[in-house]
Amino acid sequence: MIPGTHVEFPNAAARLSAPSANVLLAGFAREGAIVVVGNVLIAVALTAAGFHGFIDNLVFSQAIGLSIMLLLDIARFYLQRHNALTGPRLAIVMVLAIVLGSALGRGIASVLLGIGLRHAFATKELALTGWVALTATLLVTWYGWSRTRIAELSEQVARTAWQKEAAERTALSARLQALQAQIEPHFLFNTLATLDSLIASDPPRARDLLASLNRFLRATLEASRAQSETLAVQFKVLDAMLAVHAMRIGPRLAYTLDLPRDCADLPVPPMLLQPLVENALKHGIQGAVEGGRIDVRAQRVDEHVDLTVIDTGPGFGATPGTQGAGIGLVNVRERLAALYGEQASLMLIENVPHGLVARVRLPLRNVVDASAVAQESRS
Incomplete structure (x- = not known):
């Protein structure tokens, strides 16, 4: 067949x-x-x-x-x-x-x-x-x-x-795997560098960071073994990741995760929100002396599901002319285009009074098919 x-x-x-x-x-x-x-x-x-x-x-x-x-x-x-x-x-x-x-x-x-x-x-x-x-x-x-x-x-x-269809699906899987490979090492290398410096200067905090990192890796491993990655699984990984960053940055970082019950079981492409959160950390929180907060939300809107990552950083004024051109955002756009075509989108909106809103809109009727293709790229 x-x-x-x-x-x-x-x-x-x-x-x-x-x-x-x-x-x-x-x-x-x-x-x-x-x-x-x-x-x-x-x-x-x-x-x-x-x-x-x-x-x-x-x-x-x-x-x-x-x-x-x-x-x-x-x-x-x-x-x-x-x-x-x-x-x-x-x-x-x-x-x-x-x-x-x-x-x-x-x-x-x-x-x-x-x-x-x-x-x-x-x-x-x-x-x-x-x-x-x-x-x-x-x-x-x-x-x-x-x-x-x-x-x-x-x-x-x-x-x-x-x-021809099988060849295109194989090429798409390989392309998604390559795009994911560009994202995955970034967070781990930074965390290990921080852990290395804390081992000598602050061993108790290093142990706490190591425990948070272990929770993140365990959550990531469980997600990789799942037959499909739901928003609940993805939010669990984000919670573990943000906990690690909170250990690195300290009180300068606050965050919330809002996942309604009617969105928890929706399957989505793996690592869809992680690069958006990393982008918010890099450009919105880590560069600000006073720090800031990151809010990640999911919401059903008619025949779509909206996924938003909101930060309180400097917004478009941080790096004029380069917003939206980072590797993480480019990868997200390319993956959405490969999986959904024009039915999905990534929008960057100014967060009043300051900060940035990254909103991903996915068509509800196609999330299962796209998740299946994305799952093949991980196997």
């Missing part, structure tokens, strides 16, 4: 050796209808050409045509079941089916019309029957081959489309 497309591609041997009863009956009925219509046209043509009456021509053409079709289908089915259907064998089967089917059909028609078998098997009648049967059989065989070829080409197109 092809993922995402619901198209199944069984191997050719299975298709030939074990076709289902429904498929066989449907194919036989379709072919029988075509043969019956063709036989009517043959009867009309023979009547117009002056060969006997229409009823006689119709009975003979139907009996002969259906007999040939039946013999041909039986032989073809037998060869398919034994995986022995080849071009030369099919040609031999066609010749035998025409000869035997013509004889059988003429015999059945003679009985039905009360005509003597000697007249039915006269040389002139047999020659006419042979040519008509050969022409009709070739036309029907060409039609069947054309339908089979069209089906094979359609299957090939579907297979190519799936392979």
